[in-house]
Amino acid sequence: MAPVLPSAAVAPPSTVAQRRSRTGYVLLFPGMTWLAVFFAIPFVTLFVTSLQTPVPGKSGRYQLGLEFGNYATALAEYWPAFVRSFAYAGIATLLALIIGYPLAYFIAFRSGRWRGLMLVLVIAPSFASFLLRTYAWKTILADESPVTSFFNALHLLPDGRILNTSIAVIAGLTYNFLPFMVLPLYAALERIDPRLIEAANDLYASPVTAFRKITWPLSMPGVVAGTLLTFIPAAGDYINAELLGSTKDRMVGNAIQTNFIEFRDYPTASALSFALMAAILILVFTYIRRAGTEDLV
Amino acid sequence: MRWLRRNLVSIIGILVLVYLFIPISVVTALSFNKPAGKFNISWNELSFDAWTNLCGVPGVCSSFVTSLEIGLVSTLVATLLGTMIAFALVRYRFRGRSTTNLIIFLPMATPEVVMGSSLLALFLNLRFPLGTVTVAIAHIMFIISFVVVTVKARLQGLDPRLEEAARDLYASPRATFRYVTFPLVLPGIIGAALLGFSLSFDDFIISFFNAGTLVTFPIYIWGAAQRGIPPQVNALATLVFVIALLIVLTSQFIQYRRRKALAAN
Numbered sequence: 001m002a003p004v005l006p007s008a009a010v011a012p013p014s015t016v017a018q019r020r021s022r023t024g025y026v027l028l029f030p031g032m033t034w035l036a037v038f039f040a041i042p043f044v045t046l047f048v049t050s051l052q053t054p055v056p057g058k059s060g061r062y063q064l065g066l067e068f069g070n071y072a073t074a075l076a077e078y079w080p081a082f083v084r085s086f087a088y089a090g091i092a093t094l095l096a097l098i099i100g101y102p103l104a105y106f107i108a109f110r111s112g113r114w115r116g117l118m119l120v121l122v123i124a125p126s127f128a129s130f131l132l133r134t135y136a137w138k139t140i141l142a143d144e145s146p147v148t149s150f151f152n153a154l155h156l157l158p159d160g161r162i163l164n165t166s167i168a169v170i171a172g173l174t175y176n177f178l179p180f181m182v183l184p185l186y187a188a189l190e191r192i193d194p195r196l197i198e199a200a201n202d203l204y205a206s207p208v209t210a211f212r213k214i215t216w217p218l219s220m221p222g223v224v225a226g227t228l229l230t231f232i233p234a235a236g237d238y239i240n241a242e243l244l245g246s247t248k249d250r251m252v253g254n255a256i257q258t259n260f261i262e263f264r265d266y267p268t269a270s271a272l273s274f275a276l277m278a279a280i281l282i283l284v285f286t287y288i289r290r291a292g293t294e295d296l297v
Numbered sequence: 298m299r300w301l302r303r304n305l306v307s308i309i310g311i312l313v314l315v316y317l318f319i320p321i322s323v324v325t326a327l328s329f330n331k332p333a334g335k336f337n338i339s340w341n342e343l344s345f346d347a348w349t350n351l352c353g354v355p356g357v358c359s360s361f362v363t364s365l366e367i368g369l370v371s372t373l374v375a376t377l378l379g380t381m382i383a384f385a386l387v388r389y390r391f392r393g394r395s396t397t398n399l400i401i402f403l404p405m406a407t408p409e410v411v412m413g414s415s416l417l418a419l420f421l422n423l424r425f426p427l428g429t430v431t432v433a434i435a436h437i438m439f440i441i442s443f444v445v446v447t448v449k450a451r452l453q454g455l456d457p458r459l460e461e462a463a464r465d466l467y468a469s470p471r472a473t474f475r476y477v478t479f480p481l482v483l484p485g486i487i488g489a490a491l492l493g494f495s496l497s498f499d500d501f502i503i504s505f506f507n508a509g510t511l512v513t514f515p516i517y518i519w520g521a522a523q524r525g526i527p528p529q530v531n532a533l534a535t536l537v538f539v540i541a542l543l544i545v546l547t548s549q550f551i552q553y554r555r556r557k558a559l560a561a562n
Contacts (some may be wrong), residue, residue: 024389027467028397031378035400038438042415049418096383099313106310126543129534130323130499131518136320137340139327178317186417228406236408237500243522253410255500258418260414260506266421273414275419277407284406 043277060264065268074271078255081281083177085251088166088241089234092173096181099174104185104222105215109194116247119186130204134172134243141168141244164246171238180229187245188222189215224291230282252276321538328531335525348527354527359519361533367429367513368497371436376490378437379444382483386445387452404442412439413506420507427509435507436500440493447492451485488548495541 037275075082099151107118141147141162151157161166192215198212238253252272259269301308327337331344352358382401385391401549404412416435420427459481501515508516518530 004478018390021389024385024391025304027381027385027389028391030381031445032397032400033406035377035441038416038419038434039412040400040402042412045419045422046411046415048420099316102306102309103313106307112306116553118314120545120549122317124538124542124545125317125321126499127495127545128324128538129515129518131515131522132324132526132531132534133320133503135518135522136323136327136339139323140319142339175316175320183489206434218456232406232408236410237502238329238410253408256410256414257505261419266418269414270418273411277411278409297312 008198042276046270046274049266050274052267052270054141054267055235070267070271071275074268075275077268078252078272081250081252081255082276083237084241085250085276086253086279086283088170088173089231089237092177092230092234093181093227094172095170096178100178100181100185103225104182104189107182107186108189108192118185118201122182122186126179130176131243134176134239137168137172137175137244138163141171163244164249166245166249168244169240169249169251172244173234173237176237176240177192177230177234180233181226184229185219185222188219188225192218206236220291224288225292228284228287232284235280236276322421322562323537324531324537325550328528328535330528332525332528334369334410337526337528337531344528347532351529351532354529355514356517357527357529358535359415360512360514363429363512364514367433368494369438371433371440371497372490372494375437375440375493376444376486379441379493380448380486382445383448383452386449399441401445404439405446409439409500409502410506412478413503415504417506427507428511431509432504432511432513435503436497439500439503440496443492444489447489448482448485451482455481484548491541491544498537 008153032059048064049062050070051064051065051066051068052062054149055061055063099205107115107122111118139145143161143163147161148157151162152160157167162171178218197210197216200214201207205213215244235251236253238251238257241249241251241254253276256269256272256276259265324338328347329343329345330337330340330380331342331346333339333341346353347499386394391397401430411437416438417427419425420431425431429510432493455478460473462478463477468476498514501519505516505519512520514533518526521527521530
């Protein structure tokens with residue numbers, strides 16, 4: 001996935017009368033059918049597959065079943081990977097928020113006529129291969145690299161290294177999904193009327209108070225959208241764990257991939273995949289409810 | 298000191314932008330490297346071999362072409378289907394709007410590994426052979442939503458007075474669409490197509506699940522990561538990056554000039 005540029009200033013309100021005619025359904029039909037057949041129905045097949053049982057005597061063949069025990073077995077074996085996925089993605093999302101917010105703020109309020117160019121620069125890294133950019137962190141975080149030596153000089157690294165530890169995986173996730181954080185943040189900040197912040201300053205609010213009482217609350221829709229758009233792909237990612245981590249840092253995505261493609265244990269892989277989706281949906285809905293913004297779409 | 302405090306946000310902002318480009322500079326630098334061993338991860342010796350002999354390593358260019366082909370076909374189909382949906386959403390009333398919106402939003406909020414594995418579960422149960430067709434089907438599926446969102450934003454941003462003017466001047470609905478609406482929406486459609494192509498071309502996870510023995514460019518890189526990525530891959534990725542950046546910068550520049558010209562009138 002690559003980030004979507006926020007649609008710039010929607011000036012004239014769309015007042016074109018919506019027509020009710022058969023044409024609407026004709027326009028919807030092909031695309032929605034495609035999504036129904038290749039996006040919605042596969043979830044049903046995934047669930048059905050997750051309950052299948054092996055055909056006795058034929059390895060790699062499975063038959064219809066209602067084996068809910070597949071979930072228990074899969075989770076018993078892979079729960080640490082599940083925990084890691086959510087922990088790594090959570091930390092990476094927080095880090096991306098911390099470093100993404102100043103960038104979004106800078107583009108929205110301080111970049112003047114360079115704004116368009118700055119936005120291009122935020123999405124530009126996604127034009128270079130995701131895999132190669134991730135692989136490049138192997139060079140940057142290598143054991144004798146300046147970055148590692150710097151943190152070692154400060155005695156900040158428990159293992160004395162970054163590569164092949166969970167730190168490298170989290171660093172990779174933070175880097176890769178940062179644009180997904182910056183763009184929604186920017187879209188929300190850009191909509192804030194700068195006069196509101198000026199008014200706060202005029203009324204002798206300190207910059208910190210003005211930020212805490214005006215800017216931050218008004219940027220909340222961007223914070224919610226940004227954290228979701230960063231957290232969801234990060235929790236499902238396994239490229240960073242595979243390329244930058246050790247076998248002790250594997251995430252649930254790694255387990256789904258190995259079980260599906262290498263072990264051909266389809267029920268276990270499907271159970272893991274379905275459980276991941278369910279966990280993410282539950283988390284997202286509780287989060288949106290608590291953040292109080294239901295109109296994200 | 299006061300200067301520093303006033304510009305702190307800008308300084309951090311620019312540093313974060315620089316950070317976004319660090320790995321790309323590594324990728325580019327290593328395309329001019331002559332790796333010491335199998336793995337091209339540390340600097341050894343300046344060499345232009347990768348650039349003068351881009352297809353010198355078997356598999357690199359064929360996988361690159363495979364990705365180009367799949368990208369073109371998926372982008373074409375997804376842009377057509379997605380644009381039609383966007384027009385329906387903005388211009389027509391129909392029943393089931395909220396369900397439609399949800400089905401369009403969900404693919405963007407689903408982790409790739411879930412989409413890839415559930416589609417694979419479908420193909421396995423149907424005993425559908427994996428390859429170019431299944432990868433293209435998957436790409437079209439996940440690109441459609443991005444096209445809908447991009448084209449929809451453009452359509453909603455149109456000034457309705459332009460179409461009203463056309464109608465007032467007795468243009469038929471067809472002529473209004475042909476000469477006013479479509480040309481105005483076209484930049485949005487082109488933007489959506491470029492985005493769709495870059496998503497398809499760079500996709501690894503969904504492709505890997507549904508590729509069978511097919512090797513796309515990202516799948517080639519994934520395989521090569523275990524035994525050493527040849528510098529040719531870095532050169533090709535740098536090339537793609539530069540071309541994409543040039544396309545986007547040119548379009549930004551044209552928009553900037555047009556806005557300036559409009560302001561001058």
